[in-house]
Amino acid sequence: MKLIKIILILIIGVLTIPIFSLFVLSFNSTGGQSLRWYYVILNNQSFVTAFVNSFTTSLIVSIISSLICFLISLAYFDEKTRILVIFIILLLGLMPPDISSVTINKLAQLIGFTSSNSLFLYLGLILYCLPFGIILLWTRYYFIEKGIFVASEDLGLSKKSIIFKVIIPISKFALINVLLFTFLLSFNEYTRTYYLSGSMEYLSEFLNGKLSSGTDNSIYAGATISIVITVLVILFYGLYHNLIKRNI
Numbered sequence: 001m002k003l004i005k006i007i008l009i010l011i012i013g014v015l016t017i018p019i020f021s022l023f024v025l026s027f028n029s030t031g032g033q034s035l036r037w038y039y040v041i042l043n044n045q046s047f048v049t050a051f052v053n054s055f056t057t058s059l060i061v062s063i064i065s066s067l068i069c070f071l072i073s074l075a076y077f078d079e080k081t082r083i084l085v086i087f088i089i090l091l092l093g094l095m096p097p098d099i100s101s102v103t104i105n106k107l108a109q110l111i112g113f114t115s116s117n118s119l120f121l122y123l124g125l126i127l128y129c130l131p132f133g134i135i136l137l138w139t140r141y142y143f144i145e146k147g148i149f150v151a152s153e154d155l156g157l158s159k160k161s162i163i164f165k166v167i168i169p170i171s172k173f174a175l176i177n178v179l180l181f182t183f184l185l186s187f188n189e190y191t192r193t194y195y196l197s198g199s200m201e202y203l204s205e206f207l208n209g210k211l212s213s214g215t216d217n218s219i220y221a222g223a224t225i226s227i228v229i230t231v232l233v234i235l236f237y238g239l240y241h242n243l244i245k246r247n248i
Contacts, residue, residue: 019227022220022223022224022227023224026038026217026220026221026223026224037217037218037220037221038221038225040218040221041218041219041221041222041225044218046201046206047203047206047222049201050201050202050203050205050206051203051206051225053200053201053202053203054187054193054202054203054204055187057118057121057122057125057186057202058125058183058184058186058187059183060122061122061125061126061129061182061183061186062129062179062180062182062183062186063179064122064126065125065126065129065130065133065178065182065186066133066175066178066179066182068126068130068133069129069130069133069134069136069137069178069182070137070175070178072085072088072130072134073085073133073134073137073138073141074163074167076137076138076141077141077149085134088130089130089131089134089135092127092128092130092131093131097128097191097192098191098195100124100127100128100192101124101191101192101194101195101196102195104120104123104124104195104196105120105195105196108120118198118200120196121192121193121196121197121198123196124192124195124196125185125186125189125192125193128185128186128189128192129181129182129185129186132178132181132182132185133178133181133182136174136177136178136181137171137174137175137178139174140170140171140173140174141167141171144167144170144171148166148170149162149166152165152166176237176240177237180233180234180237183233184230184233187203187226187229187230188203188204188226188230189204190204190205190208193205194208203222203226206222207219207222207223207226
């Protein structure tokens with residue numbers, strides 16, 4: 001057991017080295033002004049605009065994706081439909097992001113509806129998030145006893161009532177997981193954002209642009225802010241989960 005713990009600690013250490021390095025670089029400044037690069041990046045209007053665009057878009061995408069994921073995930077309880085959904089998950093998951101984005105762009109040109117880039121960005125990000133959200137929900141459904149549904153039907157509950165009175169209450173934490181996970185996926189996504197964002201700039205594009213131009217250490221401060229947002233979202237969920245468990 002000690003050997004396993006040591007191996008796990010080493011693996012976690014290796015995985016977190018880039019993150020800690022990023023923090024160190026973001027505070028690397030002369031004259032004792034350790035927060036200099038944070039002041040620089042936060043006073044950069046392009047960064048602020050890109051951050052707001054990414055946050056707003058990710059929030060909308062996560063809400064829509066979670067709803068669609070839940071509706072599609074109900075196919076788990078129908079074996080024939082489940083096979084079709086598995087095929088869709090594999091198709092969406094295995095399709096390269098570049099190809100997926102270009103296909104959406106071509107579709108927009110074919111139907112002559114190219115005035116709203118945001119619409120197609122939402123579409124691309126939602127399609128990206130769907131497989132992950134459905135799998136998260138199916139993982140929860142696997143542990144639901146079939147006897148619960150048999151008992152619900154014996155009590156005269158309709159399929160709609162079973163969804164609202166049985167499936168949703170049992171799966172509420174899984175639904176929250178989907179909401180948070182799809183938010184983080186879309187918030188940090190680059191490829192689809194790059195191809196489908198049009199004239200609007202988003203956080204991943206902004207950071208990639210500064211990294212490509214060989215700019216100052218404010219790039220590390222901007223990336224650190226993105227990581228902090230991710231960590232805060234996870235911590236918030238953890239605290240909420242523990243609070244609910246204690247109340248139960």
